[in-house]
Amino acid sequence: MIDVEGWAPEPYETTETIEPGPALALAGVLDTAPPERDLPPLWQWLHFLDRPAQRDLGPDGHPLAGRFLPPIPERRRMFAGGRFTVRRPLRIGSTVTRRSELASTALKQGRSGEMLFVTVRHTFAEQGEELAVEEQDLVYRSGDPANRPAPPSFEEPEADAPWTLRMTADPTLLFRFSALTYNAHRIHYDEAYATQVEGHPGLVVHGPLLAILCLELPRRAGREVRELSFRARSPVYAGQPFAATGSPGDGGGEGGGELAITAPGGVTAMSATFA
Template sequence: MIDIAGWAPEPQETTEVIDAAPSVALAGLLDAAPPGDELPPLWQWLHFLERPAQRELGPDGHPREGRFLPPIPERRRMFAGGRFRVREPLRVADAVTRRTELVSTAVKQGRSGEMLFVTVRHTFSRDGTEVAVEEQDLVYRSGGEASRPAEVSFEAPEVKAPWTLPVTADPVMLFRFSALTYNAHRIHYDEAYATEVEGHGGLVVHGPLLAILCLEPPRRAGLKVNEVSFRARRPVYARQPFVAAGSPDGTLSIEAPGVTAMTATFA
């Protein structure tokens, strides 16, 4: 039974000068032109990174302990979704302060047992003025026997939408995104671990990468996005063809073989 009684982490603040290099690197990964001095929404995930010592990592590659990591045994983490609102864009050479705080927790019963839903808020400020707010929804469960790996289809989905961006995330892309975000979770690079320990159908495409790809069609169409909300619904695996689809009406999605893997809205 998940028990987090007494877990109430204090807010934490970190200040960083925004460097251009991570955005240039991500643009290369996406085969796109660099965005210039303004960070596109969600590209702040390349900044304010935690860099724990090797000895601090657990068997899954995640840190064993952390201020906003719940104290539950054999913790497994899933990226569920989030929201981001921009008042003014984060810019290269800005000194930005990020304040992180726990917003809510809820224990729910799922198909695989009890799950802990956690929402964490990041507030970004420049010269003492709030410029953007992000909320991340994360799901944790205690480890146990892996479920049987899912059957994975590699048939390209047929998608009809005003915007379509076909993508196939191979292991090289996953490795590069893990490096850019300093993400050591083994489900993204260790196929035996992903399938045999966590029960996935292959290497897992990062939820944040899917969310960034959701916003690529409006970004490439030249639209300014001030708000985005997204929800992860199904995993996407390496080598599966998928489509980042959307419309100027504000709807976006990741369409994978046979499933909608992520839905999003923007304004």
């Protein structure tokens, strides 16, 4: 049984200069032009990274301990979604302070047993001016999953939307994204571990990568995004064709719109709204 009573980590701050290298590297992974000045929404995930010592990692590749890692046994982590609000974009070359704090926890019962939902809030500021606020939702469970995912389909999904970006994530792409985000979770690059230990039918495509691909649609259309909400609904696996799809809303005007990741069989792997 999951018990986190009394777990109340303190907020902390870290300051970093937004160097151009990480954005240039991610643009290469996505086969797109790099940003010239403003960091696109969610590309802040390439910065403010934790870099623990190798001895401090657990068998899954995640740190054994951390400020916002709940103290539960045999902890397994899943990316669930989040929200991002931008007042002014983070700019390449600027020095930004990120304040991180535990926003909420919620214990729920799912098909695989008890799950702990943890929301961490990050506030980004430059010289005291608040730039953006991110809330990231993570799900933790303890022990082995009760239900194993079915074998994935590799059929090309149907996609009929004003904005469409078709993708297939191979192990090389997953490795490069793991390296850029300093994410050592073995489900993204160690197929034997992903299938034999965590019960996946293959390597798992990063939830943050799917969210960034959703945001590529308005970015490539020249649309500015000030608010974003996204939710991971189903895993996507290496080798599966999928499509980032979107609608600009308001007949293509400046109003909000909807975004999604569509996997084989018409499965919605991620849904999002933006304004």
